[in-house]
Amino acid sequence: MIAIVDYGVGNLFSLKSSLHMLGAQAVVTGDEAEIAKADRIILPGVGAFGDAAKKLRETGMDQAVLREAAAGKPLMGICLGMQLLFEKSYEYGEHEGLGLIKGNVIGMEETLPPNLKIPHIGWNALHFTREHALWKYIKNGDFVYFVHSFYGVDCEDSVIATSKYGKEITAAVAMDNVMGCQFHPEKSGEVGLKILKAFCEM
Amino acid sequence: MITKRIIPCLDVKNGRVVKGVNFLGLSDVSSPLELAKLYSDSGADELVFYDITASAEGRALFTDVLREVASRIFIPLTVGGGINTIEDFDRVLKCGADKVSVNSGAIRNPDLIGQAAKLYGDQCVVLSVDAKRVDGQFRVFAKGGREDTGMDAIEWIKRGVDSGAGEIVLNSIDTDGVKQGFDLEMLDAVCQVVNVPVIASGGAGGVQDFITLFKTLPKVDAGLAASIFHFGQVTIEELKNELAANGIHVRR
Numbered sequence: 001m002i003a004i005v006d007y008g009v010g011n012l013f014s015l016k017s018s019l020h021m022l023g024a025q026a027v028v029t030g031d032e033a034e035i036a037k038a039d040r041i042i043l044p045g046v047g048a049f050g051d052a053a054k055k056l057r058e059t060g061m062d063q064a065v066l067r068e069a070a071a072g073k074p075l076m077g078i079c080l081g082m083q084l085l086f087e088k089s090y091e092y093g094e095h096e097g098l099g100l101i102k103g104n105v106i107g108m109e110e111t112l113p114p115n116l117k118i119p120h121i122g123w124n125a126l127h128f129t130r131e132h133a134l135w136k137y138i139k140n141g142d143f144v145y146f147v148h149s150f151y152g153v154d155c156e157d158s159v160i161a162t163s164k165y166g167k168e169i170t171a172a173v174a175m176d177n178v179m180g181c182q183f184h185p186e187k188s189g190e191v192g193l194k195i196l197k198a199f200c201e202m
Numbered sequence: 203m204i205t206k207r208i209i210p211c212l213d214v215k216n217g218r219v220v221k222g223v224n225f226l227g228l229s230d231v232s233s234p235l236e237l238a239k240l241y242s243d244s245g246a247d248e249l250v251f252y253d254i255t256a257s258a259e260g261r262a263l264f265t266d267v268l269r270e271v272a273s274r275i276f277i278p279l280t281v282g283g284g285i286n287t288i289e290d291f292d293r294v295l296k297c298g299a300d301k302v303s304v305n306s307g308a309i310r311n312p313d314l315i316g317q318a319a320k321l322y323g324d325q326c327v328v329l330s331v332d333a334k335r336v337d338g339q340f341r342v343f344a345k346g347g348r349e350d351t352g353m354d355a356i357e358w359i360k361r362g363v364d365s366g367a368g369e370i371v372l373n374s375i376d377t378d379g380v381k382q383g384f385d386l387e388m389l390d391a392v393c394q395v396v397n398v399p400v401i402a403s404g405g406a407g408g409v410q411d412f413i414t415l416f417k418t419l420p421k422v423d424a425g426l427a428a429s430i431f432h433f434g435q436v437t438i439e440e441l442k443n444e445l446a447a448n449g450i451h452v453r454r
Contacts, residue, residue, distance in 0.1 A: 013298040017273040047323050119325055119368065121399055122204045122423065123247055123453040143205065143453040145278060147325045164203050187300065189242065189277050 003038035045080030082180025103155025112166035137194035207247035207424035217263030253283035272298020319366025329367035334375035381407030
């Protein structure tokens, strides 16, 4: 059973459907007991970091996620859910993340070459920087779908793939049982489904 | 590097795809799910569904169809047609849409763009504009291109992006249906004033039109078309192979 953490952020229809398509049992839940029962956890998220971090704390889901991660369960953050794994975000101010992955989240607008369109929307190629179980069924250079304006930095120890947008930016991170994808596997066609399949088999 | 996107557009009425679609090998040529699957399998980067129904029953059928497609097809889905209120956004987003395209609804109530962007994020709000040359100006038309609003399209688009529209679909009424290529002049004028993705629509007659589009206007992010794909004149696979052969970066 996969628990998709529900803390009032984002549209979880596609994520749940894609896991069902793979034959996985998935439940969207904000219930701590149910999360404790699950074999793996997905932390989704869209929108602003500050709001999401606040909702995560208000619903107590931050503690639930930290507890399961400490217990060694596979945990995957997607998009803003990945950014929440980091220590800090500088999206409109300064906000604390979960601190499960060393690093910070900063804006593309201030740090990437000018004239790039922000947000980074569309299909971009993954460049593997490290072997990882998530890449079991896909190959280096496969395309995935991104939608974001902020990205992870100072996380060299955990980067497992980058994508080129102005420069090589963090596309995925992993540290032990905790991993994160900046792109949306549930919107990345066959390639995305294969990444989710690999996660389901961990 | 980010790739140029190819986006087929499907018009749906009472839960069925309309505009004579003619595909070999499809058992049901007006099934939104079968067509969506075919396009997704052949490399479409995104799909747009326009609800052209007027009745409440038709609306309900549309959301049923959307839910069915979104539970089987895992590429970005944009929904447009009849989006006038935040409730309309909510209705289609709950059924699996990723982006919502506003047109006449935003002309009647420009605050809709900002309200939706605040609730769902800029990336969710697509401003779709039907524009036509009138008295040396690009003029915004409403109600499916039937009504001249008197508004300047470039000003309207700038205002939309400032309010939170995360993408622009520019449909040139002057080139739409003519199949002589996209409206490069109008698209260029828009690309010069906004820094969000611009999707070209109206005028695609063949592969060469897409090559010309992306070669001439590198700032255009995507090309949208309906009939050339539906009638099987060009498959998305062929189109992408040709684009790649011409040095244009696409997902294959």
